Amino acid sequence: MTRAERLLVLIQKLRCYRYPVTAAVLAESLGVSKRTLYRDIAQLQHQGARIEGSAGVGYMLREGFILPPLMFSSDEIEALVLGLQWVAQNADEMLGQAAVDVQAKVRAVLPERMAEVLDLPALKLGPSEHQVTSCHLSALRDAIRHQFVVELAYHDQQGRSSSRRIWPMAIAFFDASRVLVAWCELRQDFRHFRTDRIDSLCVHEERYPRHRQTLLHTWKAQMGITD
Template sequence: MTRAQRLLTLIQILRNHRYPVTGAHLAGELGISLRTLYRDIATLQEQGAPIEGEAGLGYVLRPGFLLPPLMFSKDEIEALVLGARWVAHCGDEYLADAARHTLGKITAVLPEALRHTPDATTLLIGPSPERISGGADLAVLRRAIRAERKLTFDYRDANDACSARTVWPFALGFFDNMRLLVAWCELRQDFRNFRTDRIGKLSVAEQRYPRSRQALLREWRECEGIPPQ
């Protein structure tokens, strides 16, 4: 591994940790001495990487720092291409367009030796059921989740019973035959999943819901026994 590759790997390791990581742990992951690790940290800081911390306390990379997308391995490229193709094939109109544009941007910045890999990958997306139509506009749901806005809608359940709901949306689940909105329901005072094709008369409130979507997602995962991704 060249020093340039090691520095990029060090940044990636720091990005994978939300809390300070000791120098000994970082040095162990990279297979280098502590002295070399401290030298690498100093080099990255001099080049503008927002790494905070010091020897004996640990290091953390402040959120928002972006890596140049030029050092993907072939496995990483195939993973990105496969994911983008799935979204382009199975996502709603806006997500599909975003996936295609993303794939084009990734290809444009790859080194010449790897530029053919996206087109040559042998990982393919299989056929899926017909595109899901009707129900809630997924783009509206995503915007409400990002803005942490309450949603009000009419909902028809599996028994065709209708009810008016006000919910705090915080996640969308994409499945081959359905899309699920995950939210805290004020009516039930609990977490509920709503099939988006059964949602009608949707409106987004100006009012933000009282908790962050990250906190709701974390609590929902704990209730469902779902490990963090």
């Protein structure tokens, strides 16, 4: 294992702890001496990692540190590129462009020895068997982000139309459809709306009263979903 790879593993291990972990435990898990571990901690702190603690007490990684792309492994870059390809092809225009921009930013900071993994990826995304409309996705994503109430004109599978005021929480991307998860004020319960059946929508600058995270936890429990 190279030092760069070891630093990557060390950061990942620190992220798993919500309390200070001693240098002895970290050093043993990495198969290095405590002296080497102290040097690695110092190097990560120099690179901007918010690692707090000291020898004999333990170390803890605070939130906010973004791992430099130069520390990505080849497998991680391939996973990143494949995921970005999928988003560029299957999301709305704004999110697709964001995926293209992310790839360009990663490419700009990668060392040349790793750039080929991104420039000439071994993994390619094939064409989809389903053409799924991305209409309304950008507006819905914005409403979810800000926890805004949305009013929908919607038709069901039988073509019956209805008007709903909803609290949007998440969008599920299936192969043949995109499904909005929301709390429906009319039904006073969670409902799922296929985005291709939304005829029109209006995003109100009115925040719904319950926190989105709380709603999602309740929805997952109701659906029997475990993470």
